[in-house]
Amino acid sequence: MTVLPAPRRARVADTGERWLARRRWARAAWLYAFMLVMSFFFLGPFLMGVLSSFKDDPNEYPPRLIIPQLSAQYIGAAYDLGVQGGGGGWQGGLYPGRTVTFDVQVRSPGGTPPTPPAAALFPYQPVSLVSIARFAQARDFARLSLTPTGTSGDVRSYRVTVEYPALTQQAGRVVTGQLGAPGDRLTATLEDGRTVPLTLDTPEAQAVQYTLSQYQPVEVVERGGTYFLRGPIFERTPLQIDVQRGQAVVEGTLPPSDEQNFGRSLAYRNVTPGILGYTFNNYRRAFNETANPATGRSLFFTWMLNTFFYAFLRVAAAIVFCSLAGYALARLHFPGKTLIFLAFVLFAQMVPAQVNLVSNYVLLNDLGLLNLWGLWFNGLVAAAGVFLMKQFFEGMPRELEESAAIDGAGPFTTFWRVMLPQAGPALVALAITQFQGAWNDFFWPLVILRENTSFTLTVGLSNFRELYGGQGDYGLILAGAVLSAIPVIIVFVIFQRYFVDTGADSAVKG
Structure with missing residues (x-):
């Protein structure tokens, strides 16, 4: 057997360590x-x-990033235009007594007559879920x-x-x-909130x-207790620019x-937008175009409050009932425990909700609960939540209950003061899943509400x-979908560590 010299053995060992390090990297x-x-993906x-x-x-293609x-x-330009319109750099709009300037540059290639573009204000009446009133138009x-x-070369500014x-x-x-x-x-x-008569002092x-x-x-305008109509306020000032054949608007x-x-007719939906009317236009429309003009209350905002309320009820019910049922099935001994677990927990998760559609709907209708309370009552106890809490309690050390029993604690005291405080990670995971399920629930709300x-x-x-959707106005739909996803994302990001964190094992000292 050949024995390598010590320096060579060191070089071989060093080479092997570097190779292993490269493999790991x-x-x-x-x-x-x-x-x-x-x-x-x-x-x-x-x-x-x-x-x-x-x-x-x-819907543009190819899509731009x-x-x-x-x-x-x-x-910045949208902010300045909103200020010129009188509604402010954020809200935008066109107010009486205001003048707004909007610049365009038109390229006319050689041989093309330098005909100025045609500019006009056009009507733009957004579709609304609530209001059927046709508001005044800026034009x-x-x-x-x-x-x-x-003029700069073949480009003329207007x-x-x-x-x-x-x-x-x-x-x-x-x-x-x-x-x-x-x-x-x-x-x-x-x-x-005061209603005042208007004086029409001009033709x-x-x-x-x-x-109107x-x-x-x-x-x-109020002067000496008399109110004069100054003019309607416009949220949008739509502008259309038309150029001749061969010309193009470059800026x-x-x-x-x-x-x-073919690029000769350009529409600007709002030349007094402000930041909210330009960058966040679709998000503002989601609230404004679902508002009842009589009350000023937005349906979209009401839907968000309803969803938060329903999710809160679902989470509260799951924490109370699922933790109690899970602990009973995991730790207590009573006749029929296995049958209850198989029939009401496992089997309930196997049966699709659509199977019980007619019977549950008839029951809720007879009880007069075709509302948010009926929606909550329909999913009062979540079988998946009971299963989650049962599995968690079964994995907790029995020494905790034995120590409580030595101190004279009964089953409910043991559950409330000893076991439940240690089930924090499972309760948070249960709350997150129930909140997400309630927030994204569609089938039963569509049937009941x-x-x-x-x-x-x-x-x-x-x-x-x-x-x-039929009009191809998917920007508003996407804005509503993004707004609906934000609460779930925030809740998950804040509480995600509780999915893997557990302190139950540290409760018993060896």
């Missing part, structure tokens, strides 16, 4: 690469949905002009000016409100008396929301799909 790299690829659709929820046209709504340049009240501002004159020249305190019910005299409901104001619908947002204060006629004011988010979003 290679395995770790492959593992992380695999996790990154899988996270892309799992999170990719969600992240793409979040990104598309900001777009004016989420860098969009104008998240660009600092255009966000009926504002004046528009287009002037050239310069400025579109939107001027919205006030209906009254009276000076005084300016307040906002909405028009009251039609009657002999025009009235307005102010922000403080322009008198001309719009019968064209009820609940139209308006601005009025603008904001990019167009839509292009038609009748009134749109009692809908949960999942049922409300299905109405979004029916109303807006």
Whole structure:
């Protein structure tokens, strides 16, 4: 047998250690690469949905990862336009007595006549789940002009000016409100809830008396106790730019929301957007287009509150009933325990909920519980939650109960003061799963809930799909879906460590 010299043996050993280290790093790299690829497949659709929820046209192809709504340049421009419109840099809108300027640059290739583009305000009436009133349009009240501002090569710059004159020249305190019910005299409901008669002091104001619908947002001037109609308020100022054949719009204060006629007709859905009306337009629409104009309450906000309330009831019931049933099945001895576990826990999880659809619906209808309380009563005890708590209690040391019995504690005292405090990780896991299940529940809420004011988010979003999906307005649907996913993500991220954390084993000292 050949014996290597000591220096050579050291080099061989060192080479072997480096080879093993490279192998470990290679395995770790492959593992992380695999996790990154899988996270892309799992999170990719969600992240793409979040990104598309900001777009004016989420159906664009190919889809862009860098969009104008998240660009600092255009966000700043939207802020400035909202300030010019009078509604502020965040809310936006067009108010009486304001003038807004919007710049566009048109390229006219050599040989093409330098014909200026045509600019016009067009009507834009959003679809609403609640309101059927047709609100006033900016094009009926504002004046528009287009002037050239310069030339650079074959690119000519133009400025579109939107001027919205006030209906009254009276000076005084300016307040906002909405028009009251039609009657002999025009009235307005102010922000403080007072209803006041309006004085129409100019021919322009008198001309719009019968064209403004009820609940139209308006601005009025108060002077000496008399209120004068200053003009309606517009959340949107839609603008359309048309160029001649061969010309192209190369730049603008904001990019167009839509292009038609081979890029010669460009639509800007709002040139006074503010940040909320530009970057978060679809999210704002989710609340505004489900609002009842009579009360100002948003159905989407009501759906969120209903879902939180239903989820809270589900979590509270699961913590109480599932922990009690799980402990009884795991630790107590009574006749028929195995039969109860097989019939009411395992078998209940095997039977689809649709099998009991008719019988449960008839029962709840007879009890008058076709509402959130009936929805909660239908899933009062979760079989999966009982199974989870039973398995957890069976894995806890029996020395805890023996120590409690020596101290004279009964079964309920042992459960309440000894076992339940040690079941924190299982209770948190149970609460998370029940919250997620209640938040995403769709089948039973769709069957039981009748009134749109009692809908949960999942049922409300299905109405979004029916109303807006046929029009291809998927930005609003995606915005609602993202808003509905945020609470579940937050709850899971905060409490995820409790899924793997357990302190039961440390309760007994050896």
